Amino acid sequence: MPVIEHLTQRSPKVSVDELLGGFYPSPRFGEVSFDSYRPDPQQPSQTAAVTKLREFATAVNEPEPSGFRKLFGGRKPASRAGIYLDGGFGVGKTHLLASLWHASSGSKSFGTFVEYTNLVGALTFRKTVEALSGYSLVCIDEFELDDPGDTVLMSRLMRELADAGVKLAATSNTLPGSLGDGRFAAQDFQREIQVLADQFEVARIDGDDYRHRGLPQAPEAIDDAALRDRIDSFSAGVLAEDDFSDLLRHLADVHPSRYRQLLDGVDAVAWHNVETITEQSVALRFVVLADRLYDRDVPIMASGTTFDNLFTPEMMGGGYMKKYYRAVSRLTALARQGSDVAS
Structure with missing residues (x-):
């Protein structure tokens, strides 16, 4: 028998150690390796990126030379603290x-x-x-600057960690020197953006970008009676x-850093009366939940509007469009799984 719970009744309390303990690849990437990556023969930059990352892993695993080793033949220190994978x-x-x-x-x-x-x-x-200064490696997926505050924040954080x-x-889908474009007056924050860019060596990965693929076909909308049948x-x-x-x-009312714990133990979700989100702050918050659902591969059953209509046309064409396209793609994939679970 299923157990019915409600996310709206969960308010997870998370310690610092628990927060940091959650920073690892999602189950979708829990066992991947360089050997399991299959580069497109038509895109040599993909093979080149693998080579660069293997070399970078060696740099992470071998401490930088110091003292006499640094002066007399130790391994040459890396010129940049980081590597940045840019591609669609x-x-x-x-x-x-x-x-x-x-x-x-x-x-x-x-994370x-x-x-x-x-x-x-x-x-x-x-x-x-x-907390992070004691780490040997910090991996940041889907790097993007949404506002001036994030720009200054991440500029300082990356600089202090590199030091x-x-x-x-x-x-990222955006070159480091172009972060923030279309989202705010990025030209006013070029110093901070340049500090970020200076931390990284860029490895371009070519291939078909999502903007040329369009959005996946969403499952047909269902009413609340049909959703009840699926829940049953x-x-x-x-x-x-x-x-x-x-x-x-x-x-x-739940800090986004706790959304991962909000979903602990959940095998599927069911949402009644999904409707288009019209407020940007609400939409951006919901994108975080969509990412955590996708990380955990949680099927979605829902009544109301389909996920390709979840965000307004202005949002889908605005400065945060990459976030929203990604969210719609992921939610649609999970909705298809939800249809299969209930069939």
């Missing part, structure tokens, strides 16, 4: 970043850009620096059932 959606950047994490020894962390900014919000900037000897690795057919495990508008309100 679906070319395997996260696979390669997770492979680097698995290939590296010592203390290390793996999305949003998770790191949320970590600072939960711990404070200084405590985050203190502490931490190796950095990041993925869910056979085992924990199903989190909520009204969509109630869930959106609840997310405002």
Whole structure:
């Protein structure tokens, strides 16, 4: 028999150690490696990126020379603290970043850009620096600058971690020198953006970008009676059932750094009366939840509007369009799984 719970009744309390303990690749990338990556023969930059990352893993695993070793023949220090994988959606950047994490020894962390900014919000900037400075590698997936505050914050964080000897690795759809374009007056923050760019050697990964693929076809919309039938057919495990508008309100009361724990033990979710989100702050918060659901491969059953209409046309064409396209793609994939679970 299934167990019905409600995300709106969960308010997870998370310690610092628990927060940091959650910074590892999702189950989708839990066992990937450089050998399991399959580069496109038509895209030599993909093979070149693997080579660069293997070399970077060696740099992470071998301490920089110091003292007499540095003066007399020790390994030449790396010129940059980090490596930055730039390329479109679906070319395997996260696979390669997770492979680097698995290939590296010592203390290390793996999270999305949003998770790191949320970590600072939960711990404070200084405590985050203190916690991460003891790591040998910090991996940042989906690096993106959403506002001036994030720009200054991440500029300082990357600089302090690099000064502490931490190796950095990041993925993004945007070159580091162009971060922030279309989101805010990035020209006013060129110094901070340049500080970020200076930390990384860029490895370009070519391939088809999501903008040329369009959005995947969403499952047909269903009404609440059909959703009830699907919920009743869910056979085992924990199903989190909520009204969509109630869930959106609840997310405002749970720090995004805790969304991973909010979903602990959940095998599927069911949302009643999904509707288009019209407020940007609510939409961006919901994108974080979508990412955590996708990380955990949680099927979604939902009534109301389809996920390709979840965000307004203005949002889908604005400065955060990459976030929203990614969220719609991921939610649609999970909705298809939800249809299969209930069939």
